[in-house]
Amino acid sequence: MPEIFFNPKSIAIIGATSNPKKFGNSVTKNLLQNPNLSAEIYLVSLGSKEINGIKTHSSIFDIPHPIDLAILLVPAKFVPSVVDDCIKKPVKRIIIVTAGFGEMGLEGKKIEQNIAQKCRTAGIRVIGPNCVGIENCNRGMNASFIQTPRTGNISFVSQSGSFGAGCLYEFAEQDMGCAKFTNLGNAIDLSFNEVLEYYRTDSETQVIAIYLESLKDGRKFYKSLQKLAKDKPVVVLKGGRTSTGLAAAESHTGSIASNYIILKTAVEQAGGVMCESMSDYIAALKTFSYLPNPKGNRIGILTSSGGSGVLYSDQAEEYGVSLHQFPEELKNKIRPLFGPLVKIRNPLDMIAGATEENYYQVTKIMLESKDIDIVVPLSLVPPFMQQEPQEHMRGVLRAWNETGRKKPVIPLMVYAEGFKELQQLRSENDFPLFFTPKEAAYSTKLLIDRMKFLQRT
Amino acid sequence: MPEIFFNPKSIAIIGATSNPKKFGNSVTKNLLQNPNLSAEIYLVSLGSKEINGIKTHSSIFDIPHPIDLAILLVPAKFVPSVVDDCIKKPVKRIIIVTAGFGEMGLEGKKIEQNIAQKCRTAGIRVIGPNCVGIENCNRGMNASFIQTPRTGNISFVSQSGSFGAGCLYEFAEQDMGCAKFTNLGNAIDLSFNEVLEYYRTDSETQVIAIYLESLKDGRKFYKSLQKLAKDKPVVVLKGGRTSTGLAAAESHTGSIASNYIILKTAVEQAGGVMCESMSDYIAALKTFSYLPNPKGNRIGILTSSGGSGVLYSDQAEEYGVSLHQFPEELKNKIRPLFGPLVKIRNPLDMIAGATEENYYQVTKIMLESKDIDIVVPLSLVPPFMQQEPQEHMRGVLRAWNETGRKKPVIPLMVYAEGFKELQQLRSENDFPLFFTPKEAAYSTKLLIDRMKFLQRT
Numbered sequence: 001m002p003e004i005f006f007n008p009k010s011i012a013i014i015g016a017t018s019n020p021k022k023f024g025n026s027v028t029k030n031l032l033q034n035p036n037l038s039a040e041i042y043l044v045s046l047g048s049k050e051i052n053g054i055k056t057h058s059s060i061f062d063i064p065h066p067i068d069l070a071i072l073l074v075p076a077k078f079v080p081s082v083v084d085d086c087i088k089k090p091v092k093r094i095i096i097v098t099a100g101f102g103e104m105g106l107e108g109k110k111i112e113q114n115i116a117q118k119c120r121t122a123g124i125r126v127i128g129p130n131c132v133g134i135e136n137c138n139r140g141m142n143a144s145f146i147q148t149p150r151t152g153n154i155s156f157v158s159q160s161g162s163f164g165a166g167c168l169y170e171f172a173e174q175d176m177g178c179a180k181f182t183n184l185g186n187a188i189d190l191s192f193n194e195v196l197e198y199y200r201t202d203s204e205t206q207v208i209a210i211y212l213e214s215l216k217d218g219r220k221f222y223k224s225l226q227k228l229a230k231d232k233p234v235v236v237l238k239g240g241r242t243s244t245g246l247a248a249a250e251s252h253t254g255s256i257a258s259n260y261i262i263l264k265t266a267v268e269q270a271g272g273v274m275c276e277s278m279s280d281y282i283a284a285l286k287t288f289s290y291l292p293n294p295k296g297n298r299i300g301i302l303t304s305s306g307g308s309g310v311l312y313s314d315q316a317e318e319y320g321v322s323l324h325q326f327p328e329e330l331k332n333k334i335r336p337l338f339g340p341l342v343k344i345r346n347p348l349d350m351i352a353g354a355t356e357e358n359y360y361q362v363t364k365i366m367l368e369s370k371d372i373d374i375v376v377p378l379s380l381v382p383p384f385m386q387q388e389p390q391e392h393m394r395g396v397l398r399a400w401n402e403t404g405r406k407k408p409v410i411p412l413m414v415y416a417e418g419f420k421e422l423q424q425l426r427s428e429n430d431f432p433l434f435f436t437p438k439e440a441a442y443s444t445k446l447l448i449d450r451m452k453f454l455q456r457t
Numbered sequence: 458m459p460e461i462f463f464n465p466k467s468i469a470i471i472g473a474t475s476n477p478k479k480f481g482n483s484v485t486k487n488l489l490q491n492p493n494l495s496a497e498i499y500l501v502s503l504g505s506k507e508i509n510g511i512k513t514h515s516s517i518f519d520i521p522h523p524i525d526l527a528i529l530l531v532p533a534k535f536v537p538s539v540v541d542d543c544i545k546k547p548v549k550r551i552i553i554v555t556a557g558f559g560e561m562g563l564e565g566k567k568i569e570q571n572i573a574q575k576c577r578t579a580g581i582r583v584i585g586p587n588c589v590g591i592e593n594c595n596r597g598m599n600a601s602f603i604q605t606p607r608t609g610n611i612s613f614v615s616q617s618g619s620f621g622a623g624c625l626y627e628f629a630e631q632d633m634g635c636a637k638f639t640n641l642g643n644a645i646d647l648s649f650n651e652v653l654e655y656y657r658t659d660s661e662t663q664v665i666a667i668y669l670e671s672l673k674d675g676r677k678f679y680k681s682l683q684k685l686a687k688d689k690p691v692v693v694l695k696g697g698r699t700s701t702g703l704a705a706a707e708s709h710t711g712s713i714a715s716n717y718i719i720l721k722t723a724v725e726q727a728g729g730v731m732c733e734s735m736s737d738y739i740a741a742l743k744t745f746s747y748l749p750n751p752k753g754n755r756i757g758i759l760t761s762s763g764g765s766g767v768l769y770s771d772q773a774e775e776y777g778v779s780l781h782q783f784p785e786e787l788k789n790k791i792r793p794l795f796g797p798l799v800k801i802r803n804p805l806d807m808i809a810g811a812t813e814e815n816y817y818q819v820t821k822i823m824l825e826s827k828d829i830d831i832v833v834p835l836s837l838v839p840p841f842m843q844q845e846p847q848e849h850m851r852g853v854l855r856a857w858n859e860t861g862r863k864k865p866v867i868p869l870m871v872y873a874e875g876f877k878e879l880q881q882l883r884s885e886n887d888f889p890l891f892f893t894p895k896e897a898a899y900s901t902k903l904l905i906d907r908m909k910f911l912q913r914t
């Protein structure tokens with residue numbers, strides 16, 4: 001059912017404005033500025049005769065074409081009558097961006113219920129009100145007032161619009177790409193579960209991101225997660241886990257939030273990942289967006305920093321991931337590469353001064369070994385000996401590419417977010433970077449959990 | 458006792474080299490390139506006649522001046538005889554950077570014990586071997602092969618050199634400054650506790666950062682922490698918390714690591730902070746480096762992103778920090794600033810579109826209120842309506858400055874690390890930024906814990 005929302009042939013923006021200080025302007029600009037979007041776009045505006053060189057219409061009835069999707073940006077008090085116009089036209093789908101309804105109290109709730117009822121009768125599906133909108137990135141459609149992420153394989157449904165925007169900033173920072181983005185706002189019609197089902201069948205979606213504050217039907221959600229998780233990794237973050245957070249969430253979305261422990265158990269039983277923080281959430285999405293499933297749980301670690309290898313080992317064990325000892329066969333392959341200062345064990349501490357060639361050779365040996373399923377190359381960018389910040393990872397990448405990227409590699413660059421050269425290597429070569437031992441250990445755990453889940457089902 | 462290490466009048470670099478691919482070159486360059494360093498520097502080299510325009514000496518005896526500090530970079534096999542030369546000269550202090558001693562096994566241990574014994578007899582204190590060196594940032598002395606952080610109030614002692622370097626990268630990213638840095642390596646003479654005692658009495662040190670893998674004398678460490686924590690916040694991260702990490706740590710530093718739970722309890726009883734991850738470690742140091750102690754535990758939160766306010770509330774409660782309701786007096790002051798869409802409660806969700814002026818006014822009201830002890834301004838940089846990424850925090854900063862920065866303000870910019878304008882605002886105005894709800898909640902908890910600890914003692 002959401003198909004027409006994400007792939008409309010024609011869009012009417014009602015309440016478009018040339019005033020850059022208003023939301024309506026952002027939505028209008030976002031829709032107009034993408035040359036790849038093939039939909040026809042019509043602007044309905046009372047205040048502006050022309051916006052971005054496009055003549056506006058004074059009402060939806062003045063548009064001499066059928067409209068698939070109407071996006072409503074007019075003030076709350078005008079929304080009911082504009083919805084009536086949309087029904088009369090008729091349009092196929094409506095997104096109400098405008099806030100000031102159910103989240104304000106009983107009166108607003110009545111108004112939005114009334115809108116929902118009318119549209120249901122007319123066979124028109126509705127997203128919103130009180131939402132930031134939706135995006136179909138691969139089609140170049142940004143029907144929201146937030147930013148446009150790069151295209152990719154993550155589809156995201158967020159119950160908080162601004163939190164969704166925050167995540168998209170981090171997607172950009174970490175070079176993660178999006179397929180679809182949805183914020184349902186007060187969700188008077190189109191439901192969370194319908195969006196999830198759409199994502200499940202969408203061929204561009206390989207990972208599903210959910211930010212949840214409240215649930216209308218927990219049982220339905222559980223069933224839809226069960227179906228979903230078999231096909232695609234599902235990553236969930238819940239706002240309102242504690243009584244304090246719950247109170248804040250109720251105020252925010254106007255609906256009663258559910259018991260966290262029950263929800264967490266249900267998500268995990270269904271095969272989804274329940275994250276405890278934003279950082280974990282981003283790490284989980286990055287992992288599934290970039291890395292293939294492992295075939296087993298044997299991890300090989302190489303590092304230039306002993307301390308960071310220790311911290312990774314700690315965090316891994318705290319996540320229930322244990323390191324195995326290298327078998328003799330593997331040790332014998334690694335030993336000739338190093339002098340006496342390097343002890344041949346797991347984690348392999350190649351000590352400060354390890355070179356690109358060391359990283360290449362050891363990563364390759366591990367990727368080709370039948371005794372290693374996941375490789376964790378850990379590098380502390382050396383600030384000495386004229387080494388380049390990206391050289392270790394260049395070696396890792398070469399080994400990963402030469403072996404067809406069949407095994408997951410979790411590249412950990414300890415606290416090196418700031419390096420331009422590294423960011424460039426990443427964006428040119430389409431691989432993820434992790435920045436703390438904890439993040440890399442969490443990623444390892446998730447890959448192993450997912451493998452076990454897929455083996456069970 | 459460590460005074461002469463950090464403030465030598467003359468330094469001899471023994472094993473200086475012009476080969477940029479060797480550690481020795483990095484140490485030499487680090488010491489020479491700082492124009493603020495007033496110490497005389499002499500180079501001893503067999504390979505190079507001149508390095509960076511400075512003539513070298515072929516032995517320490519050729520230097521016609523007294524030497525306070527000798528830094529040894531020569532290969533391990535030459536170290537014992539060079540130490541003999543240093544004793545004969547005599548020098549006052551020795552740093553042995555060279556690796557290949559106790560961490561290699563029994564034979565190496567014997568050699569370093571022998572060196573320690575000789576130096577003790579001669580009254581010469583030693584740092585190392587197998588270390589990256591030390592730094593006195595305010596004096597412009599970088600006697601290490603790692604990078605030079607900006608000057609500041611954090612003094613750092615790390616049992617892993619490379620991990621220390623990783624943290625210094627993150628200090629740069631987050632605009633945190635250093636007073637002193639020490640890596641003792643195998644620590645055959647100068648001890649951890651002596652360094653801590655030196656930091657305690659050092660007037661430039663206001664926060665103490667410890668990275669620990671193993672302890673020689675737990676009881677002494679506890680006593681020195683007790684003394685320390687009363688004067689200055691002490692932040693500890695332990696590598697080798699788990700059996701996996703322990704095994705990795707033993708291989709790394711060559712000494713037996715201690716039971717984590719006992720250590721954690723001891724650190725916390727002594728009044729220190731024990732962190733569970735690198736991210737927490739950086740967050741704790743940032744907090745104490747920048748923020749004053751609160752007078753109470755009443756937190757006022759303002760936000761432009763409801764979802765992020767919910768996540769902060771969750772994380773705060775998970776850290777045992779509860780939010781109180783705003784008293785009527787405070788609500789009455791805030792209410793006139795907003796329209797009906799903004800509910801006057803804690804957290805105050807000013808909704809997307811909140812302005813610089815909103816942030817300024819609400820932060821100021823909270824900072825001036827007798828009912829608020831800590832202010833948490835939470836902003837999601839709006840990607841719409843032509844708002845600037847730094848404008849919310851500009852408002853917060855103005856309010857903080859106008860009230861004399863007496864109360865702690867924890868500015869949370871959700872996932873906005875990448876914004877140049879924000880980084881510039883920060884570096885020009887000397888204030889911290891936090892980037893995830895969890896980080897800000899952890900910072901809140903630490904400030905309250907520290908306040909309670911100081912009230913108790």
